[in-house]
Amino acid sequence: MGVVGWAWAVAVLSAAPGGPTVVSPLVKVRPDATPKGAAQARLSVARGECEATQVVLPRGVTRVTMKPLALKGPGAPLTVDAWREAYLDVKTPSNGQGKTGPWPDALVPLSAPGNPQHPTVVYVEVCVPLKQAAGTYTGSLSAAADGKDLPAVPFTVEVQPFEIPATSSLPNSFGISLYSIAKGHGIAADSAEAKALLRAYGKALLEHRVSAHGMGMDPPPVKFQDGRAVLDWTAYDAELGPFLDGSLLPSGARFTTTDVRDNKKASTDAEKTAYYRAFQQHFADKGWPTQLFFYAKDEPKPEDVPLVKAQSQRVRAAGRIPVLVTSPLDPALQGSADILTPTLNCFYPREGPQTCRAVANTATVRTRLPPRAKVWWYQSCNSHGCTGGPPPDAALDRAYSDWASYMVDAPAPLNRAMGVLAFSSGVDGELYFDTVFAYNTKKDVWTDLFEFGGNGDGTLFYPGTPAKLGGSEHQPVLSLRLKHLRDGLEDYEYLRLLTTLGDGDFARAAAKRLARSGHEITRDPAEWEQVRQEVTARLVKRQASEQAKRSGRRTSGGTP
Template structure:
């Protein structure tokens, strides 16, 4: 169910030193013993990426990797390889975390090593295109650490007959900002270089099944004639069109959502409504299937209620654009929200102090909403704690521990669990406020991503500058956590596909074995991999019996015949 469900054989190592293959659901830290295998065995659906970790022995000041090509019944599969870089956590996110080095950034293997005392860990990823021929593919990853001879690591990849859709089935909207990116990379936000970087960051999110809001944040210019909004869409379409029409990636993947960019040029209620109406009409004319929405005042306080109600009234008058409100269920806001979006801790009651003022299960929440409403959720410091460090009160620490989390110093299964939870709960989408928040601070992002009481809260990238990477140009550097988020979204696709093929009960039972609630999540990598194998076997059987397997090209259920 997604990259990271590596079928790596976990076995005791022999006395001979050599690379170890370790599940990516284990965060490898200095001084913490791990057990692995001498070979990597991966399973990947068509249209999916799968990864594992290769741990090199001893101190490694430089490493070289020969390109890994895997041969089998179809076109060669290529592997991408990165080296993990550690973040020094000074203040744990809560009692769940620990101080010290934690792996997170994924840099090119040839990038300068800043601390050779840290474990040398490679992240090796194989992606199978949707049209890849099923079957077994084999090859060797040849790694040369320092002056030692190159050591081969056998790889086998089983490409499954079933396929995942290129565009994510679960709508998402994660924040990103041109201005933060420009500041993190030390370039002018008005420069062509900043625009190219913005597209690279957006492309990287799309490659990880994530859609974005924010981007350049520039609303299209508008003027008003006889009550009608006349909008110049050229710059907006140049920026957003490739993300919305499927032309950016070879897979045809598209953003699942897009937010209305409010414009100060629309000053009256009538002008705002006309402008919103023009936004909705433009999306219809373009045929963009992304869910267009209006992001109301974020986390409104009681004094913000009149503003949110006024925003909602103007948007609804335009028609066709739902209003998203980030708040627990509140009678004063319920009538204003078409997409009510509480934090995840508002969905799961638990013993001890509650960290949300209104805790309702998804079913109970839906019963109190209009039928047209969609229910989204999001993570914030309301679930990991907003002050940082373990609270002195053990009951409070327990209340903020165990939740699905995007923090650096939390276990990988917690980073990954949102997809499984989304399937089990039936929520309609996920919001996340930012992916580059720390770029807009004065700190060195590579040394410190602590914000809002959490390590990595709102920051899922690192600025890949030439000085840091030794490259000619700038590039986004992804985090392990973004990989885990992608893996979770692929978990969602596995479970959704299983349901599409007629066995939703099996899928629900599998999901519950991994995430019994938002705060009771299996940490054991072996258990995740065991469930993965069972779900894969069930999918293979149902796929072979289904109508999709008989179609030319074996389209996914969401594909156009």
């Protein structure tokens, strides 16, 4: 579970006046905030997990420098990464719980100049390799503000004796497009630079436990011979192969899912089916465990039902590629979806105006689907309101408030809650339509992310151009929201692991303490931290018990 360690909550030490202050990553430090914190950072991290904290520096700082830090302990030194938080000026709140003014979101290199009118906040992160030795690692974080040395921040990481998998146990698929990336960075989409940049964006998603659909967008070239589809996989494999076979990252992480790229050259039903069959066969030949799926017409209207049914029939005729349909339960679409994907609002009843036409929990949805069908969900503007700003009707504003949300001006716990909710609800996966949507508009992404009534809907990155960041290379700039999303997926892993170790009741109770429903999520960072401590302690105890049992079986001559 991705919460910063215990020290910020306990605050054993008080921060020196004018010195750095360590605060929870679940606090968004706004200009009018005076966050309470500690003078030291202490993180609890599983193997295979990334954890972070925020270090608040004195105000009015333009340049921040930080000495490289390697934490020493019983294993190889742990490295520390750091970014400065840049602010988005929100002009229209996403809903009644949002506010105008600067909100922290973009994580820019420390070398990028800051705005002295905004708080100076450094996001500091430690990622622990899967094979790291458990134990305590320590060091001191030394920073300077505009050339003036600041008091060092003692930094302690407790590496726990359990691990979470490199690849997300919860399948997911978030959209991204080479063409949007190229437009956002002002480079040619067919250039080598754009293709390298796409890989950097995809790698950033994978490092945050997120799989992608779309990517390069272009389908493999196809020819049809004697009823067979013959595809040229050269470019496709070069682009996606490392994401599907686990060779891109040292951890071996891979995409959990990716989409079939439809091809206009396949014009008849027979050609389309042959094309899909070739896609399926190629994945089998490669031995890629990634789940291939077909994304049917998005959010189909009544007039789109015949199209969705035809799409489903053609794909199913090819074999075993599941068809994903973004819709609530709908009798008109009965039997068309292998992965039914309603919005988050469709799973939780709520008083007041309804934001989904067919509300049902996961278990109920499953009873209406074929036996092997999956249930995913996704966020939409239903999580914040689709017009932007508080609506005149207070009841309507309440209906669109408090949901788990990826908006910039939503509290950090709401950015993070999807993992906990996925565990307690039992959904099979998560979809999100885009991560670079605003790149494809005429807006300056750095100053305006307002889309579909929300600040940041469909955009989890910022274009790191040389003009913006300096230097000569383009790079993806991550958002705090992507970090919170990652932490939520790590929450899921903790709760899932505890369940596999036989403590499912405790895991479910812990999840409910954090999020009783999709719109009843605790915003108290201390409560998130307390639950994390209890779940971690339970995991350590359960794992030690399992290891003792295995050791006993080996000693007695049984099968390990």
